Amino acid sequence: MLNASYEPVNITRARRALVLLIKGVAVVEEAHDRFVHIGLQLPCVIRLRQYRRLPSRIQTLSRKNILIRDGYICQYCGGKFLSSELELEHVIPRAQGGQSAWENLVAACRDCNARKADRTPAEAGMKLLRQPRRVTIHTSRALMRQTGIGEEKWRKYLYY
Numbered sequence: 001m002l003n004a005s006y007e008p009v010n011i012t013r014a015r016r017a018l019v020l021l022i023k024g025v026a027v028v029e030e031a032h033d034r035f036v037h038i039g040l041q042l043p044c045v046i047r048l049r050q051y052r053r054l055p056s057r058i059q060t061l062s063r064k065n066i067l068i069r070d071g072y073i074c075q076y077c078g079g080k081f082l083s084s085e086l087e088l089e090h091v092i093p094r095a096q097g098g099q100s101a102w103e104n105l106v107a108a109c110r111d112c113n114a115r116k117a118d119r120t121p122a123e124a125g126m127k128l129l130r131q132p133r134r135v136t137i138h139t140s141r142a143l144m145r146q147t148g149i150g151e152e153k154w155r156k157y158l159y160y
């Protein structure tokens, strides 16, 4: 999704993009070759009609944003998974005072999450691929680039 100024705002689900188009809030800039309906192509890049002021430099802490930050990769075994196969894992378990924060939440597959259980990585003998960090609007753009690497039609909006 692009702002009215063509600045990339975020990566959104196709369903949400379609809702924004139907409501007339956004317009299609690039479409996929696939059709969702007769005469309706799956949107690839949409742009907001009205400029939206981005609320803050700090991205909201959400399951989706954690999964995007971690590239849908389990931070213990390094496997790539679907969103539905990943869980949010507290590095320092809540039982040991671990917070629900960017720096303490990572994507983990069910097997790794179950294996680690209520232990720290050291206690479980499991190593994190990398130290989790807070995501800001700057890293968010870097993440969109990373996610969009294989998307031909996103490229010109992400690299300028």
Ligand SMILES: [Zn+2]
Binding pocket: 074, 075, 076, 077, 078, 079, 108, 109, 110, 111, 112, 113
């Ligand atoms: Zn795993």
